[in-house]
Amino acid sequence: MRRYTGYRDFIQRDQRLLVGTALLLTGSHDQAIRLTLGSLRSVGLSWPPTLWENPTVHAQITMYRRYLRRPVTTRATALLRLPPLRRVLVVACLHDGRTHEEMATALGLSQEVVETEVSEAVTALAKGDAKRLGTRLATTAGEASVPDLATRSMRALRRRRVRGAVLTAVAGLVPVGLIAAFTLQQGQVWNSALGERNQIASTRxxxxxxxxxxxxxxxxxxxxxxxxxxxxxxxxxxxxxxxxxxxxxxxxxxxxxxxxxxxxxxxxxxxxxxxxxxxxxxxxxxxxxxxxxxxxxxxxxxxxxxxxxxxxxxxxxxxxxxxxxxxxxxxxxxxxxxxxxxxxxxxxxxxxxxxxxxxxxxxxxxxxxxxxxxxxxxxxxxxxxPEGRTAAEKSADWMRENYRVWSDSPSGRFSAAVSPGKGGSDRLHVIDARTRKVFRDLPLPSLGDPTSAEVLGWPNVREVVVKLTDKRTGDLLGFFRVDAITGRLHRVAGLPDGETIVLGDLTGP
Incomplete structure (x- = not known):
C-alpha cells in the first residue's frame, strides 16, 4: 500500500471539513458520513494526487456531483428546502470557498447561472447578507459528529484492489478488440477531479x-x-x-x-x-x-x-x-x-x-x-x-560580472560571495541584492598561509558556510559557518571535500 502514502493523513486532516459540508447538503449525520466516504474513495482511487489536484478540492467536487445525482435530505430546514443545485452552489461558494468560475466549470454551468443561484439563495436565507449566511453555515457544519474515517476508507480501497485484480484476470480472456471498444481515446487520460483530460505523449x-x-x-x-x-x-x-x-x-x-x-x-x-x-x-x-x-x-x-x-x-x-x-x-x-x-x-x-x-x-x-x-x-x-523577478534574480547578471560563484540567502535579500583580499587570502562579501552594494566585507581566517574560499550556502538566514583551502597547495583546510553580520566563525565537521555539496541540516548530532 505504499502507493497510498499520505492518504490516511489526508483523511484525518480533512475529514471534519468534508463531513461538515456533507451535513449541510443532507441534514443527516448518517447520510453525511456515507456521502463523505464515497468522495474519499474517489480520491483514493486516483491517489497520489496529480500536480494539478488538491485532494480536498477533489473530494469536495466529487461530493457535489454525487449529491446532485441522488439528492437526499432528512430535515426541513430553510437551507434544505432549497432546490438541490442551489443548495450545492451556496454551500460550495459561501462555506467551502469555491469561486463562481470554479463551480461553473465543475458542474458544466454558465457563470451567470451560478451567480444567480447563489444570489437567490442568499436572499432567501439571509436577506442578502452573504457574510451572515456564511457564519451560519460554518456553525451548522461545526455540529457534525465525525468518527475516524481513515480505517474505513483504507479498508474499502483494499477490497476494491482485490476486486480489480480478479476483474483484470478475467479481462485477460476477453478478445482485445472488445476491450479497445471501451477504452478512452488514445493519448488521453483522466486525472482531474474537474473531469479534465490531459494529453500525454504517444511515445516516451x-x-x-x-x-x-x-x-x-x-x-x-x-x-x-x-x-x-x-x-x-x-x-x-x-x-x-x-x-x-x-x-x-x-x-x-x-x-x-x-x-x-x-x-x-x-x-x-x-x-x-x-x-x-x-x-x-x-x-x-x-x-x-x-x-x-x-x-x-x-x-x-x-x-x-x-x-x-x-x-x-x-x-x-x-x-x-x-x-x-x-x-x-x-x-x-x-x-x-x-x-x-x-x-x-x-x-x-x-x-x-x-x-x-x-x-x-x-x-x-x-x-x-x-x-x-x-x-x-x-x-x-x-x-x-506571477511574472516578475525577486531582488536576487534581478541582481544575478551583476553578480555574474563581479563574482565567479555566489549564493543567495533564504530570504532573497542578500547574496554571499568571496573576493580576493589585500593579504592574499579571500574575504567574504555579503551583498544587498536590491542595491547591489557590499553590505559586509568580512575577513576569513588565513591559518598561516594565504587561503582560497568558496561559498557553499546559507544554512539559515544569518550564517554562510564557506570552504577554505590552501591557496598554494590546494589542501582542504576545513569548513566554517560565518555569521554574516559579525563575522564570527564556527568550524563545521563531517563535510566531504568535493566540487559540489548541497547542505541540509547542519545542527543535527
Missing part, C-alpha cells in the same frame, strides 16, 4: 526525460539530511575523445545523488546501514538513484547542472526525477511524496530549470523556462507565480 521519446533508474522509495525515518553529494557520472571521462556522446535536448544524461543522514537511535530501523559513533549520534548513507545531475540542452554536448533542494531542517528533499520525468519532493519523517511539476517536455527546460525550497520546507518552487510553480507541501496545492 516526446518526453523531456528519457528512461532511467527506478524512482526512489523514501525511507520513513526520523533521521535528517545533513548534506547531499553527486555520484560519479558514467560518461565522465569514459568516452574516447573526453566528451560524453551528444544526446537529445531535454534528456537527463546523468543521475544519482548520495545523502548523508544523521539522527538518534530511534530512526535506525528504516535504514539499511547505520553507524553510531556513540548512543544518540548515528549516521547513514542513502542513495537517490533518480535525482538528476545533468540535463541536456541544445544540439551539442551542452547540459544544465541540476542540484536537489534540501530544507533547512533536513526533513525534505526535492529534485528532477529521471525515472518519472518530473520534479518530486519527499518527506523523510512521514514518507510522503509530492509531485511539484507536470511531466516535462523539452520546451520546459530550454532556458534552464531548477527547484528551490523555503527554509522550513513548507513551500517548493520549480522554475520551468521562465514560469514558476509554487507547491504547498502540506496540502499539495499548486499555483503559478
Amino acid at each position: 521519446a516526446d518526453s523531456a526525460v528519457g528512461p532511467g533508474p527506478q524512482a526512489w522509495q523514501t525511507p520513513r525515518t526520523s533521521f535528517t539530511i545533513r548534506y547531499a553529494v553527486p555520484d560519479k557520472c558514467p560518461d565522465d571521462g569514459a568516452s574516447t575523445d573526453g566528451k560524453p556522446a551528444p544526446s537529445r535536448a531535454g534528456k537527463v544524461t546523468c543521475a544519482g545523488w548520495t545523502l548523508k543522514l544523521t539522527g538518534g537511535d530511534e530512526g535506525r530501523p528504516a535504514l539499511e546501514s547505520v553507524e553510531c559513533e556513540r548512543p544518540g549520534h548515528c549516521e547513514s548513507t542513502v542513495k537517490v538513484p533518480d535525482a538528476a545531475q545533468h540535463l541536456a540542452h541544445g544540439d551539442d554536448w551542452s547540459y544544465w547542472r541540476l542540484t536537489p533542494a534540501i530544507s533547512g531542517d533536513g526533513r525534505r528533499i526535492a529534485y528532477l526525477s529521471a525515472a518519472e520525468g518530473r520534479y518530486v519532493a519527499h518527506d523523510l519523517h512521514s514518507g510522503e511524496k509530492r509531485y511539484l511539476s507536470p511531466s516535462l517536455v523539452p520546451a520546459d527546460t530550454e532556458t534552464g530549470t531548477g527547484v528551490s525550497v523555503s527554509r522550513d520546507g513548507g513551500v517548493f518552487v520549480v522554475e520551468l523556462s521562465g514560469r514558476r510553480l509554487r507547491t504547498d507541501f502540506a496540502t499539495g496545492a499548486v499555483t503559478s507565480l
Whole structure:
C-alpha cells in the first residue's frame, strides 16, 4: 500500500471539513458520513494526487456531483428546502470557498447561472447578507459528529484492489478488440477531479526525460539530511575523445545523488546501514538513484547542472526525477511524496530549470523556462507565480560580472560571495541584492598561509558556510559557518571535500 502514502493523513486532516459540508447538503449525520466516504474513495482511487489536484478540492467536487445525482435530505430546514443545485452552489461558494468560475466549470454551468443561484439563495436565507449566511453555515457544519474515517476508507480501497485484480484476470480472456471498444481515446487520460483530460505523449521519446533508474522509495525515518553529494557520472571521462556522446535536448544524461543522514537511535530501523559513533549520534548513507545531475540542452554536448533542494531542517528533499520525468519532493519523517511539476517536455527546460525550497520546507518552487510553480507541501496545492523577478534574480547578471560563484540567502535579500583580499587570502562579501552594494566585507581566517574560499550556502538566514583551502597547495583546510553580520566563525565537521555539496541540516548530532 505504499502507493497510498499520505492518504490516511489526508483523511484525518480533512475529514471534519468534508463531513461538515456533507451535513449541510443532507441534514443527516448518517447520510453525511456515507456521502463523505464515497468522495474519499474517489480520491483514493486516483491517489497520489496529480500536480494539478488538491485532494480536498477533489473530494469536495466529487461530493457535489454525487449529491446532485441522488439528492437526499432528512430535515426541513430553510437551507434544505432549497432546490438541490442551489443548495450545492451556496454551500460550495459561501462555506467551502469555491469561486463562481470554479463551480461553473465543475458542474458544466454558465457563470451567470451560478451567480444567480447563489444570489437567490442568499436572499432567501439571509436577506442578502452573504457574510451572515456564511457564519451560519460554518456553525451548522461545526455540529457534525465525525468518527475516524481513515480505517474505513483504507479498508474499502483494499477490497476494491482485490476486486480489480480478479476483474483484470478475467479481462485477460476477453478478445482485445472488445476491450479497445471501451477504452478512452488514445493519448488521453483522466486525472482531474474537474473531469479534465490531459494529453500525454504517444511515445516516451516526446518526453523531456528519457528512461532511467527506478524512482526512489523514501525511507520513513526520523533521521535528517545533513548534506547531499553527486555520484560519479558514467560518461565522465569514459568516452574516447573526453566528451560524453551528444544526446537529445531535454534528456537527463546523468543521475544519482548520495545523502548523508544523521539522527538518534530511534530512526535506525528504516535504514539499511547505520553507524553510531556513540548512543544518540548515528549516521547513514542513502542513495537517490533518480535525482538528476545533468540535463541536456541544445544540439551539442551542452547540459544544465541540476542540484536537489534540501530544507533547512533536513526533513525534505526535492529534485528532477529521471525515472518519472518530473520534479518530486519527499518527506523523510512521514514518507510522503509530492509531485511539484507536470511531466516535462523539452520546451520546459530550454532556458534552464531548477527547484528551490523555503527554509522550513513548507513551500517548493520549480522554475520551468521562465514560469514558476509554487507547491504547498502540506496540502499539495499548486499555483503559478506571477511574472516578475525577486531582488536576487534581478541582481544575478551583476553578480555574474563581479563574482565567479555566489549564493543567495533564504530570504532573497542578500547574496554571499568571496573576493580576493589585500593579504592574499579571500574575504567574504555579503551583498544587498536590491542595491547591489557590499553590505559586509568580512575577513576569513588565513591559518598561516594565504587561503582560497568558496561559498557553499546559507544554512539559515544569518550564517554562510564557506570552504577554505590552501591557496598554494590546494589542501582542504576545513569548513566554517560565518555569521554574516559579525563575522564570527564556527568550524563545521563531517563535510566531504568535493566540487559540489548541497547542505541540509547542519545542527543535527
